[in-house]
Amino acid sequence: MRTGKELILATKVFAKEDRKKSWFEVFITIFFVLVVFPMPFLNTPLWTKLIASVICGLLYVRMFVIYHDYQHHTILQKSKLAEWIMTGFGIYLLAPRRIWKRSHDHHHNNNSKLSISGIGSYPTICKDRFQKLSKKQKRIYLINRHPLTIIFGYVTLFIYWLNVKSFVQSPKKHLDSLAALLIHLALSIMVFMIFGPEIYFIGWFAPFFLAFGIGSYLFYCQHNFPKAKFRENHDWTYDNAALSSTSFMEMNPIMHWFTGDIGFHHVHHMNSRIPFYRLREVMAKMPELQNPPTTSWNPMEIYRCFRLKLWDPEKDKMITLKEL
Structure with a gap:
């Protein structure tokens, strides 16, 4: 079995996009969004509106994965059209390019390192360091890892962390964060005023809430799971960070499609230049990547992941507050 640089180099043969495939994935996703997004605003039965709202939220997740690949310089580079589309994706999905690129690159270069900063990730520290923190520091640390913080990622991660906080800390560097906030607020108010609270909630708020909740949890659980x-x-x-600290998320083919195969996360972390539509192929062809630690959408698995709070170096595993 290959390890280290040899293993990383072996993945480079897959780090090539099929340009036509990349454009197809972009346009088919946009097409489906344009089909389902208007449905809650039309004179259709309530059940149709609700189904369309859920599907729209899942399509936003797929949009984000495609945008995420573009930000890794994996697909559609040196295309002005792609640049405009992806900039639009970033603004619309409250993940403007500058803050997302900086924080996510940091995440890839520091995946599974113990850190209280949480730049581009959720903070994780060992139990001894936690016990030395002040009460206020402990409270902030636990709030950052709280299930509600993750579930309400629409507000906590996307509105606050990626936009409000980044702009307040560095206004000149993150004007795109301000633009994303103002555009999102303006569209939210417009939808509310024109269509009323019920349609606003179903057609506008719910898809974003669902998409950002799923995205935040995926980002959490694929690096915070019992065997991490x-x-x-x-x-x-x-x-080693890719193989032992990043999970493969088991899900059905439909959810794999909606999440852009980001469940093959250990492959993505081994080489972020591999297009999302080739991750499955890489895992199938490289024996070293075929036995990763796994997570799933099973409610008990979600519960187990949420309970993890600290790293215990003696036990060589994540532990709960009860175990501490």
Whole structure:
């Protein structure tokens, strides 16, 4: 079995896009969004509106994965049309390019390192350091990892962290965060005033809430699960972080499509230049990537992931507050 640089280099043969495939994935996603987005605003039965709202939210997740790949310089580079489309995706999905690129690159370069900063990820520290924190620091740390913080990712991660906080901390650098906030607020008010609270909730709020909740949880659980391994800087290696600290998320084919195969997350972390539509192929062709730790949408699995709070170096595993 290959390890280290040899393994990483072996993935490079797959880090090539099929340009026609990339454009197809972009346009088919946009097409489906344009089909289902208007349905809650039309004179249709309530059940139709609700189904369309859920599907729209899931399509937003797919839009985000495609945008995420573009930000990794994986697909559609050197295309002005793609640049305009992806900039629009980032603004519409409250993940403007500058803050997303900076924080997500940090995440990839520091995946599974113990850190209280939580830049581009959820903070994770060992139990000894936690016990030395002040009461206020402990409270902030636990709030950042609280299930409600993750479920309400629409507000906590996308509105506050990616936009409000980034703009307040560095206004000149993150004008696109301000633009995203103002455009989102203006559209929200317009929808509410024209269509009323019920349609606003079904057609506008619910798809974003669902998409950002799913996205926040995926981002959390694929690096915070019972078998995940965390390391200090001196023990950390890039390939080991991908193999032992990043999960493969088991889900049905429909959800794999809606999530852009981001469930093959260990493959993505091994080489972020592999297009999302090739992740499945890479896992099938590379034996080293075929036995990753797994997570799933099983409610008990979600519960187990949410309970994890701290790294215990003696037990070599994540532990709950009760275990502490």
